[in-house]
Amino acid sequence: MSTRNAVLTDQQAEFIEKLVQSGRYxxxxxxxxxxxxxxxxxxxxxxxxxxxxxASSARYCDTVAQHSAIRRAYVI
Structure with a gap:
């Protein structure tokens, strides 16, 4: 495992301490x-x-393109 340092706010440090003191961690x-x-x-x-x-958007665009092509094919 690697070691990292982090700067925490007082609120974050207190939250961590409470979790450790509770025995959860x-x-x-x-x-x-x-x-x-x-x-x-x-x-x-x-x-x-x-x-x-x-993927859903791509399927929708494909459907719209197909319908547009069909309409163009039947326009006189």
Missing amino acids: QNTSGVIRGGLRFLQRREREADSRYRRSR
């Missing part, structure tokens, strides 16, 4: 790792939603 590193896991999961989900949205 063993130490500050555990809190930070838990937060990063949450952030990674949220980013993966956001990326997945974005990809699905782009």
